[in-house]
């Protein structure tokens with residue numbers, strides 16, 4: 165392209181929280197401007213019970229029995245991993261034992277800032293691994309901003325990277341597979357001369373559709389550092405783009421082939437085209453990746469013309485049933501009529517699932533697992549329970565929606581034989597789906613200000629309420645296929661607890677404890693909406709909080725648990741914040757926790773989305789066991805207008821990956837008038853960044 169002028173960042177309207185109005189429109193279809201989709205009157209103020217909080221303590225390393233994909237050169241206590249050589253069709257998954265939590269994270273926290281650059285602590289470096297438009301499929305055309313085609317985008321790195329995973333590909337820790345979600349597009353920032361979505365050509369709409377999906381990219385270590393770069397020569401047989409335009413996904417589980425999934429193009433209801441709005445995800449103990457389909461509602465129009473009986477179901481998922489187009493409609497029906505629910509009312513039912521991808525088998529067809537239910541899936545993270553069953557934890561990212569878990573029917577098979585691998589690939593196809601109901605210890609004391617109760621904690625007990633087991637429904641008036649396809653309605657029926665936007669839900673593989681990012685909920689306690697409760701303790705919750713869940717007897721397949729809120733986010737000088745009792749003068753301000761991850765020492769890393777304190781979004785870390793619990797420090801910030809996604813810390817603790825999503829996404833910005841010129845100094849491009857310590861040592865600690 166010809167050189168474009170570099171302009172100073174422009175400032176635009178803000179949407180909810182600290183997000184720009186443009187992010188609200190393109191990322192989630194202005195979800196916060198629409199009525200809360202959960203109009204159920206199920207109780208949000210549970211029985212007041214006295215809970216004895218499980219005494220905290222580090223569970224014996226390895227006790228949770230999960231296998232962890234690891235890198236060579238990891239901490240001394242880790243067993244040397246034997247990993248598949250490039251060209252093998254399967255990862256070798258020898259068990260790795262994490263080192264014990266080391267306590268202090270030694271990096272010096274960086275200050276909040278509004279810079280249009282990527283900021284890391286002193287003593288660290290970073291580089292862009294891959295950005296929108298870069299080659300993924302060998303032979304992809306060079307990116308041409310002014311002449312984008314769907315065919316080219318289908319071979320190039322997609323837009324707005326979110327979840328990422330880095331999976332070892334060789335036994336020396338020199339090769340790895342990068343797996344990435346491309347959550348959504350922003351056509352304002354993709355196409356020069358953009359005016360309106362209506363003015364885009366059909367080909368441009370198809371570019372946007374192709375820019376959604378997933379990428380798999382072979383990486384190699386740069387020198388002996390923690391830096392990684394894409395492999396640019398050779399076969400790169402694992403490199404792969406999966407798109408919303410053309411990739412086929414098979415349905416598995418009890419709802420596969422049900423009437424709800426049948427369409428004119430797929431009368432058997434077994435195969436969908438594409439995946440949409442893939443937000444967070446996880447890595448399974450058998451080496452596959454999971455990808456949540458989140459705000460899929462915004463891609464569909466014509467809900468007003470859908471059959472009357474379907475309308476309440478569509479509305480519960482945020483799809484308008486009164487007008488054909490809403491202000492945030494994507495207009496994809498102009499490119500493909502399957503996005504028109506008047507013509508194809510079941511098409512929306514084919515999105516909102518958890519997708520499993522086997523990146524080590526480049527010819528495999530990805531699957532949508534109906535046994536894990538259908539909602540606005542943020543992601544899913546799996547642990548092997550003591551019983552041997554695998555447990556997936558999941559959040560439905562909407563104000564006042566629910567927390568779920570899935571327990572497999574079959575048990576995890578150790579090792580990496582062909583038999584074990586084939587078996588483990590079926591684990592998410594059948595099992596039990598539960599929704600969480602929380603009870604409280606201090607219900608009467610919760611006044612919505614965030615003031616700690618006299619027992620010193622926001623805490624309580626909880627139950628996993630069974631919704632469906634195999635093909636048997638536990639919800640009156642709903643079949644198993646009904647429950648799995650309209651899981652939100654099932655949660656309403658059983659009185660699940662309404663949470664403040666449950667985003668990432670991730671178990672620590674070291675302790676088995678589960679961490680839930682509750683990003684915010686400015687509607688909490690406003691108008692007729694539910695008031696603060698002990699698990700969501702602030703009204704008009706702008707900054708969010710973290711919930712810690714401890715399954716009874718340390719058994720992740722259990723049906724009862726205890727919970728507490730170790731972190732209530734915000735500016736530490738704000739009396740409503742809480743950092744596990746740690747000295748707040750030593751804590752970094754944090755707002756809107758979104759994705760969580762663990763490093764090889766079991767520390768909790770938290771990335772943010774929509775910082776309502778006025779700073780750029782960033783990545784933070786804290787110990788969660790021992791005396792340093794709650795000592796939260798900011799590790800990095802992403803450029804202006806961006807959100808910090810990923811994150812992923814390699815198990816050798818030498819590399820921290822994040823996805824920089826929607827840089828420069830500020831209302832009024834365009835390609836010609838960018839609010840961010842990251843990463844190349846011209847216009848804004850989403851991209852994946854790796855950060856490492858200059859002295860080659862372990863990141864953070």
Ligand code: FEO
Nearest residue numbers: 443458542561667
């Ligand atoms: Fe895509 Fe829930 O954030």
Ligand code: CA
Nearest residue numbers: 605606621623
């Ligand atoms: Ca309490």
Ligand code: CA
Nearest residue numbers: 443444667758
């Ligand atoms: Ca997210």
